[in-house]
Amino acid sequence: MTVVAEEGLERHFEHTIERDQRIEPRDWMPDAYRATMIRQIAQHAHSEIIGMQPEGDWITRAPSLRRKAILLAKVQDEAGHGLYLYSATETLGVDRADLTTRLIERRQKYSSIFNYPTLTYADVGVIGWLVDGAAICNQVPLCRSSYGPYARAMIRICKEESFHQRQGYELLMTMMRGTGAQKEMVQDAVNRWWWPSLMMFGPPDADSPNTARSMAWKIKRHTNDELRQRFVDMTVPQAEALGVTLPDPDLRWNPERGHHDFGPIDWDEFKRVLSGDGPCNAERVARRRRAHEEGAWVREAAAAHAAKRRTR
Numbered sequence: 001m002t003v004v005a006e007e008g009l010e011r012h013f014e015h016t017i018e019r020d021q022r023i024e025p026r027d028w029m030p031d032a033y034r035a036t037m038i039r040q041i042a043q044h045a046h047s048e049i050i051g052m053q054p055e056g057d058w059i060t061r062a063p064s065l066r067r068k069a070i071l072l073a074k075v076q077d078e079a080g081h082g083l084y085l086y087s088a089t090e091t092l093g094v095d096r097a098d099l100t101t102r103l104i105e106r107r108q109k110y111s112s113i114f115n116y117p118t119l120t121y122a123d124v125g126v127i128g129w130l131v132d133g134a135a136i137c138n139q140v141p142l143c144r145s146s147y148g149p150y151a152r153a154m155i156r157i158c159k160e161e162s163f164h165q166r167q168g169y170e171l172l173m174t175m176m177r178g179t180g181a182q183k184e185m186v187q188d189a190v191n192r193w194w195w196p197s198l199m200m201f202g203p204p205d206a207d208s209p210n211t212a213r214s215m216a217w218k219i220k221r222h223t224n225d226e227l228r229q230r231f232v233d234m235t236v237p238q239a240e241a242l243g244v245t246l247p248d249p250d251l252r253w254n255p256e257r258g259h260h261d262f263g264p265i266d267w268d269e270f271k272r273v274l275s276g277d278g279p280c281n282a283e284r285v286a287r288r289r290r291a292h293e294e295g296a297w298v299r300e301a302a303a304a305h306a307a308k309r310r311t312r
């Protein structure tokens with residue numbers, strides 16, 4: 001391609017972004033845009049798939065048939081989200097099998113939040129309330145992300161996430177109407193999940209290498225700190241209604257800013273978890289690797305079946 005032709009394509013790409021229209025798979029895009037989209041969507045897909053584990057651990061121990069049915073449906077939805085997102089990544093010219101290899105060889109990340117253990121059933125409720133709540137805050141703006149297949153996948157995912165959040169809140173409401181021990185279980189789970197939930201939004205803006213470019217390309221519509229603040233403001237009244245205390249002595253309304261101030265986040269812990277040294281990193285990846293290896297015969301059988309159908 002001549003330099004002039006490439007300049008024309010680049011101008012067209014920039015115009016599409018400026019006019020708030022979508023970039024589609026067959027459109028020309030800068031290599032760095034493609035690489036950023038592959039990185040973000042693949043990591044998002046991995047998060048959904050690894051995210052099945054902490055809650056999945058409780059399916060066989062759910063306290064009633066109703067709770068078991070709800071949890072099964074939620075974990076199944078997460079598998080579905082992973083699949084739409086892997087499909088969206090494939091529109092950028094990568095292969096899903098290769099992405100799985102990158103995950104199990106730890107060459108690509110997944111959300112830090114899924115490296116924490118689920119110790120009691122209250123954790124299932126708190127994941128729904130806080131983790132899915134944080135996910136909604138982060139993902140609703142992604143429905144307007146500039147890459148078409150990602151933005152469209154996010155619309156359905158967000159609808160399901162909002163149901164997930166409500167089921168978590170309803171579970172916690174039920175436990176908070178229960179015995180003293182149940183209330184303590186909820187408070188303990190909130191204490192453990194609050195700070196990791198704030199870390200889900202990523203490093204502070206000043207330490208976020210990707211934000212500026214992703215904002216300019218309208219992949220991200222808000223910065224990490226803006227979304228984190230939105231989440232805190234949204235969650236404080238929900239905690240009050242629930243009757244739990246958020247474990248931050250510095251958390252208070254600031255009338256001048258019109259937002260809640262909150263205490264410092266332990267970014268060393270975040271870095272440790274990202275480097276592979278969180279409480280459950282090794283276990284999560286090992287389990288995903290085992291599932292992949294044990295599923296080899298299914299992939300082989302499906303490929304053989306497809307080949308047979310083609311020859312018929």
Ligand code: BYC
Nearest residue numbers: 044047048051110111112135199200201202208209210211
């Ligand atoms: N955990 O420059 P930054 C779910 C990485 S699924 C791990 O700010 P960016 C759910 C970041 O990737 C939740 N890594 O990056 C599922 C980058 O590393 P690389 C997943 C993190 O991309 C089941 C580096 O740190 N949601 O909700 O501009 C059940 C520097 O960061 C994290 C998504 O994936 C983290 N928390 O912004 C329930 C949403 N934070 O790639 C719930 C889509 C940052 O350069 N993703 N890093 O090696 C995004 O919105 C953005 O990618 C992020 C990070 C806000 C996460």
